[in-house]
Amino acid sequence: MQAKDIQRVGVLGLGTMGHGIAQTFAAADCSVTAFDESEAARSTAIERIRSNLVQMAAEGLIDASAVEEIVERIVIVDQPGRAVEEAEFVVEAVLENLPLKQALFPQLESWVSVETVLASNTSTFPMTQISRDMQHPERAINTHWFNPPHLVPVVEVVPGERTSPEVTELTLELHKRIGKQAVRINREIPGLLVNRVQIAMIREVFHLWDQGIASAEDIDTAVRGSMGFRMAANGPLEIADFGGLDVWLKVFEGLAPEIRSDSVIPSKVREIVDEGHYGMKTGQGIYDYPPEVAEQKRHERDQRFMALAKLFYGQSSGDEA
Numbered sequence: 172m173q174a175k176d177i178q179r180v181g182v183l184g185l186g187t188m189g190h191g192i193a194q195t196f197a198a199a200d201c202s203v204t205a206f207d208e209s210e211a212a213r214s215t216a217i218e219r220i221r222s223n224l225v226q227m228a229a230e231g232l233i234d235a236s237a238v239e240e241i242v243e244r245i246v247i248v249d250q251p252g253r254a255v256e257e258a259e260f261v262v263e264a265v266l267e268n269l270p271l272k273q274a275l276f277p278q279l280e281s282w283v284s285v286e287t288v289l290a291s292n293t294s295t296f297p298m299t300q301i302s303r304d305m306q307h308p309e310r311a312i313n314t315h316w317f318n319p320p321h322l323v324p325v326v327e328v329v330p331g332e333r334t335s336p337e338v339t340e341l342t343l344e345l346h347k348r349i350g351k352q353a354v355r356i357n358r359e360i361p362g363l364l365v366n367r368v369q370i371a372m373i374r375e376v377f378h379l380w381d382q383g384i385a386s387a388e389d390i391d392t393a394v395r396g397s398m399g400f401r402m403a404a405n406g407p408l409e410i411a412d413f414g415g416l417d418v419w420l421k422v423f424e425g426l427a428p429e430i431r432s433d434s435v436i437p438s439k440v441r442e443i444v445d446e447g448h449y450g451m452k453t454g455q456g457i458y459d460y461p462p463e464v465a466e467q468k469r470h471e472r473d474q475r476f477m478a479l480a481k482l483f484y485g486q487s488s489g490d491e492a
Contacts, residue, residue, distance in 0.1 A: 172259065172286050174344035178202060181258030181283075183251055183275070185209075185216040188292055189264035191320035194220045196262075197244040198233065198321075199349035204246045206254035208265075213247050220245065223321055230477040232484075252282045259284075260345060262314065264292040272301045280306055288338055290314040294366060297359040298331030309335040312342050315363055322476040324483040327363050329356040350484060368407075375430055380457070381437035387457050403479055 178201055182193040185207035193203045193216070207213050221242055228235040248254050255261045261279060265271060272291060279289050289311050291301055302308035313329035326346045330339040339355070346353035356363050362370065376394070380387055401410055411419045443456060450456030451465050460468065 172341065174341050174348050177259045177345055179204070179258050179260075181205070181255035181261040182264065183207075183254060183261070184264035184266075184292075185212040185247070186264070187318055188316060188320050189262075190216045190219050191223065191318075191322075192262050192264060192292065192316055193245055194223055194241065194321045195349055195351070197241045198224075198237075200244070201349070202244050202246075204248055204254045204258065206248050206251045208251075213249065216247055217242060217245065223319075226473060227321075227477065230474070230481075232477055232480060255279060255282050255287070258287055260288050260290065262290050262292060267293060267295050269296050269300065272296065273303055276302055276311060277304045277306070286310075288312065288342060290342065292316055294363070298329060298334065299359060302331055302333065308333040310338055312338055313359075313363075314342060314346065315365075317365070319473070319476065322473070322480050324350075324352045324480070325365070326351045326353050327356050327365060328353050329359060329363060331359065352483070377437045377440050378431040381439045403482070 180193075180196045180201045180203045182189050182196070182203060182205040185193070185205055186209075189205065189207065190212075193205045197203045197220075205216065207216070221238065224233065224238040224241055225235075227233050228238055233241075261283060263272065263275060263279075265275065272293065276289060276291075283289070285307070287310070289305075291298060291311070291313050292315060293301065293313055294315055298311050298313045299308075301313075302311035305311060308331060311331060312334050313327070313331070315327040315329065317323040317325060328339065328342050328346065330336075343353045343355055354364065360367070376390060379385060380390055385393070405413065440457075447453065448455040451460045451468065454460050454462070454465065
């Protein structure tokens with residue numbers, strides 16, 4: 172089987188990530204069958220997907236006439252076996268719980284054909300662990316998407332120790348075919364690639380805020396308008412080349428010893444979490460999010476993502492043809 176032959180996709184989990192993953196495959200002309208154990212998630216999935224698509228159409232990312240065509244390619248079912256029984260590629264996006272995933276993947280094998288590729292969207296667990304009890308772990312692979320999955324271009328593709336090279340290559344090609352920037356991670360490592368870079372930055376950002384070096388608003392403004400601005404055009408290693416490795420070497424040598432390198436959560440962040448404030452989902456975190464503000468913030472975020480998506484997907488469209 173080749174990536175171009177895959178037309179039927181199964182998705183398990185329709186929460187924050189799953190419904191956007193289903194939408195992305197459907198937008199690439201795949202027939203998608205999806206399941207979630209939550210009746211609420213199943214009953215709202217189509218409307219959430221439609222809302223995403225309408226917003227994308229308003230920004231010119233897709234034709235308005237395509238909205239209902241994409242929605243019609245998605246079928247929500249009430250049994251996990253029904254979601255995958257005809258699938259050529261399956262994406263698991265259930266709760267981030269290792270025993271749950273370890274139990275699910277051998278079960279998936281009994282529902283699908285011998286050629287079906289089984290992928291997990293895990294951001295935490297190595298596929299080698301998830302596929303521990305599978306009869307054919309060579310067909311199991313990690314495809315790590317980023318939220319919101321229908322807009323963020325990159326998908327990390329991570330083979331396990333027993334994943335076959337053919338499955339790895341097929342998975343990379345499939346995600347390129349559906350318009351994603353598929354990044355191969357050569358070996359399993361905690362946090363994969365992006366989350367390791369992200370946590371290295373957020374540790375220092377938390378520290379700077381905790382120490383009162385700048386306000387939360389000014390820190391966000393500074394990072395968005397400098398690093399964020401540049402990295403939307405060039406990756407960090409290319410930025411280093413542009414600036415001169417000799418310059419970066421001196422900066423590294425002078426500043427690296429001053430950067431926080433421990434694993435202790437800064438006190439202000441710990442206090443907020445201990446008080447039950449987790450951010451937007453609870454209405455309060457580093458910032459406050461009353462309902463009307465939270466909705467506006469989400470809208471503004473998605474508007475920015477869609478503006479960036481025009482740049483990224485425009486750049487990649489020629490490569491995928």
